[in-house]
Amino acid sequence: MLVLGIETSCDETGVALYAGGRGLLGHTLFSQVDLHARFGGVVPELASRDHVSRLLPLIQEVIDNTGINSKEIGGVAYTAGPGLMGALLVGAVTGRALAWTWGVPAVGVHHMEGHLLAPMLEEEPPAFPFLALLVSGGHTLLVEVDGVGRYRLLGDSIDDAVGEAFDKTATVLGLGYPGGPALAALARQGTSGRYRFPRPMTDRPGLDFSFSGLKTFALNTWKESGRSEQERADIARAFEDAVADTMVIKCRRALDQTGLGTLVVAGGVGANRCLRERLAGLMQERGGRVYYPRAEFCTDNGAMIAYAGYRRLQAGQHESLSIRAIPRWSLEELPAVGDIAM
Ligand code: KG4
Ligand code: ZN
Secondary structure, eight states, rough: OOOEEEHHHHHHHHHHHTTTTEEEEEEEEEEOHHHHHEEEEEEEEHHHHHHHHHHHHHHHHHHHHTTGGGOOOEEEEEESSSHHHHHHHHHHHHHHHHHHHOOOOOEEHHHHHHHHHHHGSSOOOOOOEEEEEEEEEEEEEEEEEEEEEEEHHHHHHOOOOOOHHHHHHHHTTTSSSSHHHHHHHTTTSTTSSSOOOTTOOOOOSSSSSSOOHHHHHHHHHHHHHOOOOHHHHHHHEEEEEEEEHHHHHHHHHHHHHHHOOOEESSGGGGGHHHHHHHHHHHHHHHTTTEEEOOGGSSSOSHHHHHHHHHHHHTTTOOOSOOOOOSSOOOGGOOOOOOOOOO
């Protein structure tokens, strides 16, 4: 089955074509970063309007570039949530309408399931069961994964998601939007250990996360410093070390608790090199393995939605003619998908 995937949950318009047995045929992405940069964050109404003007041309572009005929498309997958309501509606309405026009089924995909399954697009995909650490701009989740749709939430953020903490700390340090990658680049110029940040919620049992205090800690440290370039980099480094350490501690705990030997790390912050190295070290120490999507599929993209949608459509799941957009949606509410031939 050939599936068209559409991602419009936030500030990226992503489109991809995935075919069972053949893999990813093509994908394209338009990032709205320049559009939102001068506002210091995503402006929902601007995001929705931009998706409206970009989506159909991008779909045409992917179809043309892969040389397929639209009649070959056997299903459409779109991100149904969680995300910004207006942005989600653009993908949902377009995806549902195209599926109706082509006479094929449509399925609304959970954005975080897309992230979680993204490593399956790589040459050496992880095998179930595994522990997933999902780290994005909106979520910080630890999930026990037994199969597609078989998810048990072990840990969640009680305040700011880790990507949000990266972005806010970047703002504190005077870096542009989106701050995560800029903060990570600056941290590479910094020296570990010059400042000591807390490792939030690691001094008590449990697998939940809290990152909002780190941003305040960074602000106070920056104000009390001499505000030199080196101090700015050292603070960035201390923040990144604190996040990575916290992740390592929580992942170790979750692996001990579940007895799992495989870790999957996905979502935008999964592109962070320091975090990747630290988690690779943890899994090496335990004799297990860590899997990541390639860096471009850590952040939002259409390929992960096409793949997740393919798994569900292939199992016979699809939507009625109604259009689904669900801004808040738990992974645990998803129906399981049986083991199916790929
Ligand atoms: O998964 P994603 O593209 O969108 C959401 O679903 O939220 O994640 C975006 C988040 C942003 O907060 C961004 O700053 C962060 O991921 N991010 C990074 C890096 N690349 C993206 N954070 C730290 N280091 C990076 N290299
Ligand atoms: Zn995302």
